[in-house]
Amino acid sequence: MSTPQPTTYREAMRAAIRDALQRDDRVFLMGEDVGRYGGSYAVSLGLLEEFGPERIRDTPLSESAFVGAGIGAALGGMRPIVEIMTVNFSLLALDQIINNAASLLHMSGGQFSVPLVIRMATGAGRQLAAQHSHSLEGWYAHIPGIKILAPATLEDARGMLWTALEDPDPVLIFEHASLYNLEGTLAPDAGPVDISRAAVRRAGADMTVIAYGGTVGKALSAAGELAAAGIDAEVVDLRTLRPLDDATIIASIRKTHRVVLVDEGWRSGSLAAEVSARITEQAFYDLDAPVERVCTAEVPIPYPRHLEDAALPQVPGIVAAARRTVA
Amino acid sequence: MTPQQARDAIAGALRKIAPDADPATVSPDADLRDALGLDSLDFLGFVEELSQRAGRRIDEDDYPQLATLASTIKFLSRS
């Protein structure tokens, strides 16, 4: 029964949505093309047939309206999952996410919490150019009142959603679009996971690579190359971008004293900048080398493959940065 | 505990609590604390280490038997 079964990130996410719809009548999914089309990344394919149009709701192209409706429905006792096709489109709903979802609990003096989950695809790597490729999760992680998740593994794709739905406050889940085809195995009884801790994906002694979402795989590849060169790298997956799990980050720094931060967001004002600042605040006297960052080049993501590759954090860049910390 | 095991246990305990002291220079019948300059806290640490290595409790009443190297070896190997 518990033999791990082959699956993909997409299927794990779909299983999570199906599970949530089965567990709780209050849960429903809405977004652009989530129903008949099956989701622009095919995550919700087949769910309309299974759960009907009331609970798998196709919306008009009105990000503000359907995200705001999600907030209202959450206030009204439902547990909506709102899907936004891609993070760039979420900017059309920014007023609802920040001025309403993130602020309601506070400005009502604790009277109205917003148990809403918003899922969206993020990240580059598919030659979709400057309006479908950005990584703005670090930007959202700036906002108090919401929680930000970045599942990077099949277990997290399968397990984070339910925990997020049980959270009384709004949770945004950023799914890196390059991960949907990620293959692996998952225990059939895989279930909810915590959404409060970072995870050490590879233990190491010489230096730490901190990554999240789409760059965790790259960080692990880099660690493999470094191991071949005799450098024992630890890889930390942030998992939850807000609130950040300082304890796991700092524990790793205290162990290895050297760190490379990998972030698909732009370097200036990035999540990597925040993590770096926290390391300097909390573990300054444990640093034995300057903090290194590998981020996306400061350009809107270009269309041609070679330029897109050049813009994004890549394994050789991570390896080189890691080598600098131990040089 | 054989006398040799006892000797090793003492040497190990001393290395831990007074790394700069050299038990080899201490004559078997000299007062251990005076010879090595152990204060009461050092001595307590010594007893703690010894008790761990010997796997037995050493009470305060036993302290007189830990006065010299020789008596300590005797004390430990008796059990």
Added chain:
Amino acid sequence: MSEARTRGTAPGRPSAQSPARGRAAAGSPDAAHRRELLRQMMLIRRFEEKTAELYSGGEIRGFLHLYIGEEAVAVGINQALTGDDNIVATYREHGYALVRGISADAVMAELFGKATGCSGGRGGSMHLFDSSRRFYGGYAIVGGGLPLAAGLALAGKMRGDPGVTACIFGDGAVAEGEFHETMNLAALWDLPVLFCCENNRYAMGTALEREHAQTDLALRAESYGMTAWPVDGMDVLAVEQAARRAAEAVRAGGRPHFLELRTYRYRAHSMYDPDRYRDKAEIEEWKKRDPITTLADRMRAAGEITDDEFASIDDKLAGEIAESVAAARAAPWEPAEDLEKFVYSPGPS
């Protein structure tokens, strides 16, 4: 499509929806009802006059948007709502909060920023909330409350709740994208929302004609396939009648309805507003149709109220408001150590 549309209700012209009721005696149920409407409008006005004074004295801070002149709208709409219904309002929401039953004490304390305020002091004038009265708050981003109201209605519909959601906004919001997105969504999904557009003719300082290509706002709502009509917002009886009809229609058919309530604010947009964008004569013209005076005169003529009774209501309200001010002054501040409360819900997550 629309029921009984009356185009171009303008100041100075009595509304078709507000025929003077019959000569009911002072003790009749109708008279008592009108008296209550009058009292509620006077409560809002006296309350707000006091807040203006307190604002000038520095005891109330932030932005303070007064409703004076528009009281008939909140009072009339509220008559059509039950305890099962939701209200989503704007930053000019003192009137709705008071008529919805949030105590003057709690609203005043909120304006003072005190811990006893209806939002615990965290919101201030623009963000009044009360979960027990389904008062889902004042929203200070123009148009920002509309999608949320649609969501509340969606939840009600999915859960089979009987309530409707009253969504209040102004003429300014009609220019926002969120207005159009929400009109479309609510009509498309048959959501039980009562859209109440308070057309006071100015979006802050920009006159209706200067911001809208089509100034007949009800017509624009109608383009989404929604029943919509304009109402004389200076006549509380007309507002009440229209609101009851619309709310019943929403309840019965589960479809959204839209009321354009034509009204006017006498005061500037907010306290710190030089009010240079309109003619003083225009304000005076609208004041001739003051909702309180209009109703009081009508009741006097019908023998439903005497000058003494009017003065006695006024005195009683003044006393209540003075007590609210005293209570707010004496109320405790929230300790600064609690600053980061209410950012996330307490407890394990």
Added chain:
Amino acid sequence: MPSLGADMDEGTLTEWLVKPGDKVHKGDIIAVIDTAKSAIEIESFHTGIVDRLIVPVGETVPVGTVLATITPPEAEAVTTAAAQPVTVPAGPVTAAAKAEAPPKVTGEQPAEAASPLIRQLARRLGVDLTAVRGTGRAGEITQADVRRAAAAPRPAPAPAPVTREKPGVAARQPVTPLARRLAAELGVDLAAVTGTGPGGAVREGDVRRATAAGQPTAPAAPLPRQAPERAARTAAERALAMRQAIGRLMARSKREIPHYYLSNTVDLTAVMNWLHERNRELPVSGRLVPAALLLKATALALRRVPELNGYWQDDHFNPGDGIHLGVAISLRGGGLVTPAIHAADSLTVAELMGSLKDLVTRARAGRLRRAELTEATITVTNLGDQGVEAVFGVIYPPQVALVGVGRPAERPFATSGLVGARPVVVTTLSADHRATDGFTGARYLTTMADLLQRPEEL
């Protein structure tokens, strides 16, 4: 001047629409003011007769300034003399508003007692309100106070801070934070460490290599590197430096502090019996030594005689902000440190024991924290382990006392007319005569002796 927004500090009166004697109604527009944003009409919140226009046209005044007074209509009927003028409009300084001023979250200027007008005036005249003593009601600062302060001669401006000249062009040596911390903990002189990191940065490994090389028993380093030799010299230099520092401090103490000395022989029977019983039950690792009880008694006695706990500074005694016992610990390589056990009086005997063990271990490993080395309010020295009966120590300036504890030993001791052998200890006190007299010192030692008779209460 009404406040019409949080961003408004002042306004200019541009027009009066009423004059004295005019009757005004609540809500009437009575004046026009110009603010940073625009001209605004202001209304009266009262009905009555305009009594006096205080602010003339053209004047700019801070928010809260009274613009005019209005006499309420009832007052006319009664008597004009008794009329209570009503300020128009109500400024933000009504009694109620002031009493309920919101709690300040951050430490703002302590000029809260000053009205906006006063603050404005002070700004204009360049007066620092924190330095002005208020002569108004309840110490409020008045206009006259500010003007007086402005007229008074200013203290000479503080001399520009002297920037310390950097020797030559020697750039700051790059050292990683971890290496810097380790060097401090291990007592390594960074100037003598060769960095092997980028740009010659000293890193963790460099420091560890330097300490390994510095150990006297270490085998001669096989190969090149100047580092080992240098580090060895550094260790010797360090011992000398410590000797010199102790020497300077003790010389200063003897030069400046008029010491007086007292001693007292204390019966330790109760202490020893109690310890014996306790230690029988305790695991070896939790075992107590007499020093723990002696320290506790030292600390508790200071609660009763606080005159000995603190510092002599600027010709007067400053009491300590807690009882922080400096414990003299001799280092194996020679030398002495006196790290502090903080709030020793509030620790249990077991906690004190733990702190003592921890301090000794860390002191000998060179891992003391800065606060531990600087914050002792009194010092305790315990040379008993070296076999002496009594120790008369030298006070650590600026502390005012030092408690010495000799070796607990069996001695003939008379109780109730009978002489028997009992464990006793000699406690001593070295104290600064500027801060206390012998009487206080004696009281302290007897208090300590009394406490030691009831070890179960320590």
